[in-house]
Amino acid sequence: MYQLMVSFMGVYFSGQGAGQMFSFASSFTKATQAANYYFWLSELEPTIQETDSNKEKGPAKDCHSYDFKNVQFSYPLAPDNRVLKGVSLTIERGEFVAFIGASGCGKSTMISLLERFYDPTSGSIIIDSAASLTSINPLLYRSNIALVQQEPTLFPGSIRENISLGIDISVSETVSDSVIEEACRGANAWDFICSMPDGLNTQSGASGSQLSGGQRQRIAIARALVRKPNVILLDEATSALDTESERVIQASLMEAASTGDRITIAVAHRLSTVREANRIFVFYNGRIVEAGTHSELIEKDGMYAKMCEAQRLDGDP
Ligand SMILES: Nc1ncnc2c1ncn2[C@@H]1O[C@H](COP(=O)(O)OP(=O)(O)OP(=O)(O)O)[C@@H](O)[C@H]1O
Ligand SMILES: [Mg+2]
Structure with missing residues (x-):
């Protein structure tokens, strides 16, 4: 009887324990995968990083201007698809600049270049009319910049x-x-x-x-x-907001831009967002086709004027 009870209890409880353990069997594989992914990630060497030669080289304090000189770019994973085909523009300190254009024409790519997630394939971006963006320390550079992405992550x-x-x-x-x-x-x-x-x-x-x-x-x-950034990059940052909330945010951004010398760069599909911009750059197929203020572009009666027309809801004037 004693032996029966001992062997019964032994088999019963160890079976139960094993059952509980194997219910996590799928988690074992997941954990292995996650650990491998983590090790792979931590071994990656970023191409744009702080090195001994650029450690001390930061942008000048609270002075930022950008000068794009014939910037061409294609993503490393799709080298044949030239996304930017020679973009030249200047952005002065304190300006509110807007990039507009059809979906897929390279606006977010411009923002990625400004954040220095990528370096241009050819051409250069000069900041403070002195240093090329590729020569300065990305950590010091990015500490002055804030980005609000197209789909923000919380x-x-x-x-x-x-x-x-x-x-x-x-x-x-x-x-x-x-x-x-x-x-x-x-x-x-x-x-x-x-x-x-x-x-x-x-x-x-x-x-x-x-x-x-x-x-x-x-x-x-x-x-x-x-x-409190010197440069704020807004990629469709207010697309999900009603016009009234957007207007309030716009006003506070404009105020901050005019008091501090902050550069604001906004990407938007809704043109009312960018109406007040100091300069609007219209992108088409990786190039800038028009640039100017809202009224200048309306007068020009080109692509921007057509886009404005298409967004009007009230029919004939
Ligand atoms: N990581 C990537 N790898 C390869 N190609 C990309 C990558 N990201 C974007 N592209 C390509 O670059 C082009 C421009 O994309 P981009 O995101 O700059 O467009 P966009 O102007 O921001 O459009 P939207 O208004 O829809 O946000 C697209 O044709 C897209 O296919
Ligand atoms: Mg985009």
Whole structure:
């Protein structure tokens, strides 16, 4: 009887334990894959990085101007598809510049070049009319820049944490609420954050799933503004917003641009977004076909005028 009980219990419980363990069998393979991916990722050598020769070379403090000289570009994975076919333009400090054009004509590519995610295939980008962008330290350069992407990424965590991520601080420090509030007001996000029961502590969920598209965009803009950047790049940053909210954000961006010498570069499909821009560059098929202010371009009666016409809703004048 004793032997029966011992062997029965032994087989029973070890079987149960083994069953529990093997229910995680699929996780073993996932964990192996994830670990391999992580090791692969950490071994990658970025082509654009801080090196001994460019370590000290940063852009001049709060002075930025860009000079694109016949910039051509194709993505490394698709070298035959020339995305930019000779773009030349200058952007002065304090300017609000807009890139517009049909989908796929290379606007986001221009933004990637300005962020230095890629270097031009040929031609050059000169900043501060002195240094080529390829010669300076990407870390120092990017510390002056803020980007709001076409589809902004939010991280799991509270709204406060998401906005604080815009500032380069160590883990132990926290960003004061007044700084966050100022950035949120600039992005017209403060009112909706206050209306939530948990305020800044509201959880944003996995990739911001608890928030609406427009709220996500405004938090992304606040995260960009909290850096107090010299250059702010907005790639369709207000596309999910109603015109009124967009106008408020625009006004605060314009104000910041005129007081500090901040360069604002906006990409937009909705032309009302860029109406007030100092200069509008119209892209077509990887080239700039028109440039000027809203009224100049309307007078010219070219591509921009046609696009404006196509976006009018009220029919005949
Ligand atoms: N990572 C990539 N690798 C290869 N080709 C790319 C890559 N990203 C974009 N392209 C190609 O570059 C071209 C320009 O893309 P880009 O994203 O700059 O367009 P866009 O003007 O921003 O368009 P949209 O208004 O739709 O955002 C497209 O034809 C696209 O196929
Ligand atoms: Mg784009």
